[in-house]
Amino acid sequence: MGAFHVWKKGGWFGNADEMLKFCSGSGCMGVLSDSFSLTEQEQERIGEENLDSVTKWPNDLQIKYEYWYELPVACPCGKTVCAREYLPDSYGFNMSPDKIGDRAEELFNMLERNADIYLVVTKEDMLIHKARHDLQTHGDTKSYWSKLGHARDRELVFYPLKRIISDLAGGTSLSSRIKALLVA
Numbered sequence: 001m002g003a004f005h006v007w008k009k010g011g012w013f014g015n016a017d018e019m020l021k022f023c024s025g026s027g028c029m030g031v032l033s034d035s036f037s038l039t040e041q042e043q044e045r046i047g048e049e050n051l052d053s054v055t056k057w058p059n060d061l062q063i064k065y066e067y068w069y070e071l072p073v074a075c076p077c078g079k080t081v082c083a084r085e086y087l088p089d090s091y092g093f094n095m096s097p098d099k100i101g102d103r104a105e106e107l108f109n110m111l112e113r114n115a116d117i118y119l120v121v122t123k124e125d126m127l128i129h130k131a132r133h134d135l136q137t138h139g140d141t142k143s144y145w146s147k148l149g150h151a152r153d154r155e156l157v158f159y160p161l162k163r164i165i166s167d168l169a170g171g172t173s174l175s176s177r178i179k180a181l182l183v184a
């Protein structure tokens, strides 16, 4: 029913993508990086060959960054100062296809119109919630596993930036494209 995640390509450790966090201020769609950066001086002390293996860092730096996820982050909108671990990593819940389309367009614009879109559409709504309900209320493990199995039956649509750009050049709005993909 619509929840957004934003991933930044190429995370800091290795090559993993990084899931960004959302500002929790109302009306703000700002995304905040969840990765930390070292100062140049610290990078020099660690040495390039050891950057990827934290256990080889000098002890004081290991200690300094062990709890980096508890350090406060501030959104430029000024509404949120919060420990990064408490920031939400998804935006929205229970939205109609119309609203999902509008929000997708807003997010895309906010990301400087430089993002791929990946849609994951489950074939039946709320199946995971229903499965959990069966387990918790009725202790019905059989129904739980069967519903979970159905919940994995999903459709995935990859909508890469190249195609988005050519669609938009043709005069369609992104929100209407996303709506069309969702109800297809």
Ligand SMILES: [Zn+2]
Residues within 6 Å of the ligand: 023, 024, 025, 028, 029, 030, 075, 076, 077, 078, 079, 080
């Ligand atoms: Zn904000």
